Amino acid sequence: EDQVTQSPEALRLQEGESSSLNCSYTVSGLRGLFWYRQDPGKGPEFLFTLYSAGEEKEKERLKATLTKKESFLHITAPKPEDSATYLCAVQKTDSWGKLQFGAGTQVVVTP
């Protein structure tokens, strides 16, 4: 059975304290892995797509990496505005239209 597991469930950081979020997956035929950010009361906002092991993508203080079994979202020197829930999702080669999401990691960055 396909699974997407995110850890930790919640993360509390001091401003400037770098950390990493994990998304592990067991999927037959991965086509792509997606990271989204979700603020309270809002819809998920797209961040990155990764397609192959070894691929990395960066945006401001965020960097996403992908291996054959997991993806990491690194937050470097976070600011309070980085507080959000971060969701990862997998897309399979035989069902492109369907994203399977993890439960998310809730990140709180305090000044």
Next chain:
Amino acid sequence: GAGVSQSPRYKVTKRGQDVALRCDPISGHVSLYWYRQALGQGPEFLTYFNYEAQQDKSGLPNDRFSAERPEGSISTLTIQRTEQRDSAMYRCASSGTRRMHDTQYFGPGTRLTVL
């Protein structure tokens, strides 16, 4: 704005009533997706369309749920004979091309409460 819009934003209904939730995708987007999101969880796939054709409805929980997109633009998700367990946030997303589904852009959602 040019994003995905959904209406109503909030819907309260009584058990047994039918509800219709509407999604207006980003202009020109070929593909449209419906998800359901419980509190503290990620979105759960329900169904999706390319143009007006429903490609995958494997996530619809039972036959009380149906969706249509008759002209390949606006979509309606209908829940018949609502039950309390149907209470959730219903989210719609759209993406630009048929060949590359890749980036799905989400709307603000419709919060459904069944009393």
